[in-house]
Amino acid sequence: MKKVLKVLLIIIFLAGAGYAAYFFVKSNQKAVIEFETAKAFKATIQNKTVATGKVIPEDEVEIKPNLSGIIEDVLLEEGEEVKTGDLIAKIKVVPNEASLNSAKGRVSNAEIVLKNAELEYNRNKKLYEKGIIADQAFNSAELSYSQAKQELANARNDLQIIKLGTAGGGAANTNIRATVTGTIIDIPVKKGDQVIESNNFNQGTTIAIIADLDKMIFEGKVDEAEVGKLKVGMPLKISLAAIDDHEYDAILRFIAPKGTEENGAVQFEIKADVTLSGDQFVRAGYSANATMVLESRDSVLSIKEEWVQYVPNSDSAFVEVKKGEQEYEKQYLKLGLSDGINTEVISGVSKEDEIKVWNKTEPVKRGDSNG
Structure with a gap:
């Protein structure tokens, strides 16, 4: 009985081992991959x-502004087109106390001088009419009198300018007008804001920014590795993030x-004149990309980058060319310009050679994982 049981256990063990071996071989067996082939082609x-x-x-x-004060009114808005001389804003003058007192004192002094003159x-006029004094003495008194009148007029005008921003002949200083024709792209002030005049010591407060939106330029940066390949006068293609499916020449x-x-890289600024099309309105400040062609090869023999293999630790490149049924031979290449998808072939293969296409995977068959 024990002998029969022992034999039965041996048979069960051998059967299990056989099945395990069959399953291992079956699950690890790979079908032969049949590679497709393709030929070199002409491409730009x-x-x-x-x-x-x-x-x-x-x-x-x-x-x-030409004087300091407070914005009394803003008459236009961003986006409006203006011509030279158009009124943009008005300023209410807030006179400086020291300057105001000095101007008032000058007026008072001029009045005293004029009265005396x-x-x-x-x-002297009465004496001259009686023939008592000479012409020169009378002319001198007349000149002093005229000068005193002019000095008083000047002092009063200066006082008026300090108080109101104008001498009474106009409102050029308090009225802010456009100096060029264009579009208002920014008005950084509002009613009630205090502004400072532009002078030799201060740039002054900006009331408005006017630009000609019909003349736009691209302003960007390129890496130092590519700036040496650029030349002034070369064409660019400008694409805007805000306007899809449209490119502008530049x-x-x-x-x-x-x-x-x-960020650790040296960048060089570039500028390009953009040619705008009449059917699109381009706003100032749109983010943009400029595409520049550094090198170009027209209608050259080319292959796909994905077909090329490289020798480890070397610049040597090769493809495998078909010699028979699923038989391939290495063919070393001399490559030229590449755009990341296609690469120029200078030598190594011809247009008739059938080149192995890599990266082909065998489709998974249902049931293979279950043996």
Whole structure:
């Protein structure tokens, strides 16, 4: 009985071992992969770079006041078109106390001088009419009298300017007008704001910014590794984040002679004149990308980058060319320009060669994981 049981256990063990071996072989058995082939083709390959930046007006003019005061009224808004001389805002003058007192004192002094000059003139006039004094003495008194009248007029005008911003002949100082024709792109002040005049020691408060939106430029930056390939006058394509499916032509006009370091990389500023189309309104400050073609090859023999293999620790590149049924042979290449998808083939394969296409995976069959 024990002998029969022992034999039965041996049979069960052998059967289990056989099944395990069969399952292992079956689950690890790989079908032969049949690679597809493709041929080299003619293509135009371009090496491009993209600069990020924005589009801004070529000309922007800041309107500043000629005197200090408080904004009394703002008559226009951003986005409105203006012509030279159009009224933008009004300023209420807040006179400086020291200047005001000095001007008042000058007026009082001029009045005293004029009164004295008038008395002297009247006295000499009577003497002159009687023939008592010479012409020269009378002319001198007359001149002093005229000068005193003019000085009083000047002092009163200065006082009026300090108090009201004008001498009475107009309101040029208190009325802020456009100095150029264009579109108002910014009014950084509002009614009640205090403003400072523009002078030799202070830039003054900006009342409005006017720009010609028909003349836009692209302003961006490129990396130092690519700036050496750029040339003034080369064409660019400008795409705007705010306007889909539309590109604008541009011409590179400026490359900065000095770079600036940003996040560990040296960047160079570039500028390009943008040609606008009449059917799209481009606003100042739109973010933009400028695409520049650094190198180009037209109608050259090319292959897909994904077909190319590289020798480890080497720059040697090769493809596998079909020699028979699922038989391939390495063919070393001399490559040229690449755009990341296609690459130029200078030598190594011909247009008739069938090249192995890599990255093909075998489809998973249902039930394979269960043996």
